[in-house]
Amino acid sequence: MAKNSSVSVSVIKRLPRYYRFLGELLRQNVVRISSRELAALMKLTASQIRQDLNCFGGFGQQGYGYNVAELHHEIGKILGVDKGFPTILIGAGNLGRAIATHINFETRGSRLIGIFDINPDILGVEVAGLKVRDVAELDIFCRTNKPVTAVLCIPKSTTQQIADKLIRLGIRAFWNFSHYDLSTDYEGIVVENVHLGDSLLTLSYGINNLVTAPETEPEE
Amino acid sequence: MAKNSSVSVSVIKRLPRYYRFLGELLRQNVVRISSRELAALMKLTASQIRQDLNCFGGFGQQGYGYNVAELHHEIGKILGVDKGFPTILIGAGNLGRAIATHINFETRGSRLIGIFDINPDILGVEVAGLKVRDVAELDIFCRTNKPVTAVLCIPKSTTQQIADKLIRLGIRAFWNFSHYDLSTDYEGIVVENVHLGDSLLTLSYGINNLVTAPETEPEE
DNA sequence: TAGATTGTTAATCGATTAACAATC
DNA sequence: TAGATTGTTAATCGATTAACAATC
Numbered sequence: 001m002a003k004n005s006s007v008s009v010s011v012i013k014r015l016p017r018y019y020r021f022l023g024e025l026l027r028q029n030v031v032r033i034s035s036r037e038l039a040a041l042m043k044l045t046a047s048q049i050r051q052d053l054n055c056f057g058g059f060g061q062q063g064y065g066y067n068v069a070e071l072h073h074e075i076g077k078i079l080g081v082d083k084g085f086p087t088i089l090i091g092a093g094n095l096g097r098a099i100a101t102h103i104n105f106e107t108r109g110s111r112l113i114g115i116f117d118i119n120p121d122i123l124g125v126e127v128a129g130l131k132v133r134d135v136a137e138l139d140i141f142c143r144t145n146k147p148v149t150a151v152l153c154i155p156k157s158t159t160q161q162i163a164d165k166l167i168r169l170g171i172r173a174f175w176n177f178s179h180y181d182l183s184t185d186y187e188g189i190v191v192e193n194v195h196l197g198d199s200l201l202t203l204s205y206g207i208n209n210l211v212t213a214p215e216t217e218p219e220e
Numbered sequence: 221m222a223k224n225s226s227v228s229v230s231v232i233k234r235l236p237r238y239y240r241f242l243g244e245l246l247r248q249n250v251v252r253i254s255s256r257e258l259a260a261l262m263k264l265t266a267s268q269i270r271q272d273l274n275c276f277g278g279f280g281q282q283g284y285g286y287n288v289a290e291l292h293h294e295i296g297k298i299l300g301v302d303k304g305f306p307t308i309l310i311g312a313g314n315l316g317r318a319i320a321t322h323i324n325f326e327t328r329g330s331r332l333i334g335i336f337d338i339n340p341d342i343l344g345v346e347v348a349g350l351k352v353r354d355v356a357e358l359d360i361f362c363r364t365n366k367p368v369t370a371v372l373c374i375p376k377s378t379t380q381q382i383a384d385k386l387i388r389l390g391i392r393a394f395w396n397f398s399h400y401d402l403s404t405d406y407e408g409i410v411v412e413n414v415h416l417g418d419s420l421l422t423l424s425y426g427i428n429n430l431v432t433a434p435e436t437e438p439e440e
Numbered sequence: 441t442a443g444a445t446t447g448t449t450a451a452t453c454g455a456t457t458a459a460c461a462a463t464c
Numbered sequence: 465t466a467g468a469t470t471g472t473t474a475a476t477c478g479a480t481t482a483a484c485a486a487t488c
Contacts, residue, residue, distance in 0.1 A: 012425055013418075015425060016415075016419075016421035017401075017415075017418060020399070020417075078425065079421050079424050079428065080424045080427065081421070081424065083424065083427070083428060085424065085427050093322070094321045094322045095322040097314070097318065098315045098317065098318030098319075098322075099318075101314045102313070102314045102318075103417065104417070105420070108417055108420045108421050108424060109420070109421060109424025109425075109428070148427060149423065149427065172427065172430060173426060175419070175420060181237075190423060190426030190427055190430060192419050192420075192422060195237075196319075196323060196414070197236070197240075197323065197324070198233075198237060198240070199395070199412050199414060200323060200325070200328040200329070200395060201235070201236035201239065201299050201301070201328050201329060202232060202233055202235075202412060203369065203393055203410060204299050204300045204301065204328060204329025205235060205298065205300060207303070207305050207329070207369065207392065207393045208299065208300030208303060210392060210393075210408060210410060
């Protein structure tokens with residue numbers, strides 16, 4: 001059943017996308033789908049879909065395909081969508097506040113239970129239904145509420161130091177938006193570095209190359 | 221010189237990270253660095269660094285290594301960091317406003333020149349030094365100012381339609397934050413789909429697996 | 441049963457790593 | 465010159481795709 005030991009990260013990174021597409025199909029009341037049909041929809045190969053799903057178990061049925069509701073549910077279980085891991089957010093600046101209000105944590109395996117900042121001007125302000133607390137309260141808050149995940153929306157200069165402190169306080173997962181590469185190989189700690197700046201630069205490369213070298217073969 | 225035809229996306233996605241680390245070294249007044257030293261710093265192999273850089277040309281010198289300032293500058297040129305591609309942002313909700321204020325477009329090849337929304341309550345509000353305009357003005361604005369890039373911070377239901385419209389208005393690049401997969405194979409259009417929700421779900425998977433199956437080999 | 445489609449093994453492709461001759 | 469380190473070719477590794485027997 002649980003074959004999920006050492007599934008490659010390429011596969012894991014595709015799971016949320018499968019989950020999204022299956023959710024959409026479910027909303028459209030599609031009952032069953034074959035790997036071929038799903039592949040066409042998601043612009044993948046049917047082979048890849050079957051390989052990916054078989055890392056976790058045989059969710060399909062020969063001659064029939066996959067039951068959409070069941071597959072959606074199973075992938076949700078693998079991702080832990082309703083685990084509601086208690087989560088805190090550090091840094092209630094522009095980005096932090098937007099993440100807190102814009103992201104639907106509840107449907108993505110998490111539950112936002114605390115927001116922290118150092119800026120006195122912002123303490124007590126309500127964001128996403130939570131009052132912004134002083135980082136000085138972090139110790140007592142973590143001991144009491146045992147958050148598992150920390151969302152970091154803080155300057156790169158303080159990230160490593162805050163991360164170390166949070167690990168000592170029992171945090172086991174980081175969703176890191178700071179411009180700092182948080183090491184991904186702490187024992188027993190999971191890290192998602194986001195890097196929006198890198199994403200924009202990748203786009204810039206694309207534009208630059210579109211304009212600079214549009215013709216692969218000059219015509220004369 | 222310009223060997224950059226058909227560089228693999230794996231390599232391209234690493235360029236912004238090289239650029240970041242080299243920028244940091246530059247700030248620390250490091251003059252030269254070998255692929256081995258840089259590899260240790262970035263947790264890559266020296267081989268990979270040399271392979272990656274040689275997709276674009278020989279920036280190093282045998283027996284010496286790489287000049288930090290020069291390499292930083294060259295990668296910046298490849299990424300188009302100072303091209304200042306004119307950019308508009310559609311959707312001035314929580315996320316849109318945070319992106320507008322939080323991202324340093326200027327140092328990442330872009331220049332934010334317009335922000336648009338449909339919500340009458342928000343029109344005219346100043347965000348990142350720009351007054352939020354009505355999407356009804358999009359046509360005239362694009363004809364006048366010829367933006368190249370659009371940042372999409374809009375609901376998934378409207379994304380495809382807005383993207384089609386923007387392509388007709390001359391937009392050639394999308395930085396898409398909506399929960400909709402914008403097709404990545406329009407001819408002559410570049411797309412970066414961000415999907416913060418998928419990122420959070422990937423983290424959730426990680427936590428779920430940390431807790432569910434921590435021991436690879438049970439001890440008895 | 442016949443048709444369809446999976447689960448899974450084998451073949452291919454691409455990306456990463458290792459090795460080393462070229463050269464500063 | 466000798467030592468160091470690149471640029472580049474060759475070897476390895478992993479991920480994707482193709483093929484097909486199993487089976488619903």
